[in-house]
Amino acid sequence: MPGLTHWQSPQFHAFYPAACSFPAIVGELLSAGFGCIGLSWTTNPAYTELEVLTMNWLGKLIGLPEEFLNCSRGSGGGVIQGSASEVIFIVLLAAKEKKVKELTAQGSSSTEAEIRGKLIAYSSDQSNSSVEKAGLLGSMPVRLLPTNKDGVLRGNVLAKAINEDKEKGLIPCYVVATLGTTSTCAFDSLDELGPICQKEGVWLHVDAAYAGAVFVCPEYRYLNKGVEYADSFNFNPHKWMLVNFDCSAMWVKNSKYLVEAFNVERIYLKDQHKGMAPEYRHWQISLGRRFRALKLWFVLRSYGVEGIQKYVRHQISLAKYFEELVSKDDRYEICSSSMALVCFRLKGDDSLSEKLLENIEKRKKIFCIAGHHYQRFCIRFAICSELTHKQDVAFAWNEFKEVTDEMLGVKSHDIKSI
């Protein structure tokens, strides 16, 4: 089909997966067919209730602490938003209101406007562009802190930045830690960042937009260590968990902070069921809501826990296979390999790998994009489509090999024999 970039092609290895599955499509069709909108529980009880239910299932599925779930005793809960960008922005606003209220209640001599003007947020230089954008939209400067050579934000770096800013009279307010960075799928040291945020009274948000899906598999949950310190968490089933765009799952430990920040009542929204179920309009930007829980429900019920685990593990194994193929060829080096993303480059100057990617693009057989690893240019190879199989990975590798042979004029085995 002309004019489309085929994200579901088995040869699509750019960006990240754009989830798609038949159960999700059916859920989407039904939801469109119902033609309803949710404004409150009353306007469509099933919209709210199925979302509460599926978000509890999903939270348990990825091993989130109980406090984040709607079914816990406290005020925790999950909600479906349109995108990770929306989540990161909404949470920034909630963190801001919380901090302003806290300081005002403590009898701060500054006015609310003065406090707002001093708030500051932190994330890493590897965090997604949406973090910086949230800062712009929410008028809170975001300091992008340096990561180590593996793209990981460590605790000592955050602690130092917070101390520096406090000395300048600024007020640390919001930290976004990334589990699975966009460039190389690195995981920030959550267990180091968490205690610092707790000590400093800073809201900690965990952005696991892409990689959150791996926590469905218990063997990867060690990467989520420290999540108990987080105030909020998001991951996108619409990336790597088979639910069509848009479906960004967000959980908070205390929904009170969202409701306090966004609660605007009107006579036409009043009803007698207050408090029986979450009024999700106070948890988001828009008033109207779609029935996004339905496609999530279809995917969870059709694939089941084991089906989703199998899918994620299979995609990771395909990436490992690609890594193996690349490592056997002396002309290349692997920069990083994490989950279903391998970053690699031709040895030598950046211009070689840049040229390689340019030529690959010209041939239009596979699609990859560039990344950065330790300030060096690399090519990102992501397993994206559910339709990608081992032979497609071999096909992609062959593309790289052919183009490299053309560029360098030598075959890999010639190099090896030198």
Ligand SMILES: *Cc1c(COP(=O)(O)O)cnc(C)c1O
């Ligand atoms: C993709 C991604 C985002 C942005 O996701 P949207 O849902 O498109 O806003 C944010 N953070 C990370 C780590 C991502 O991988």
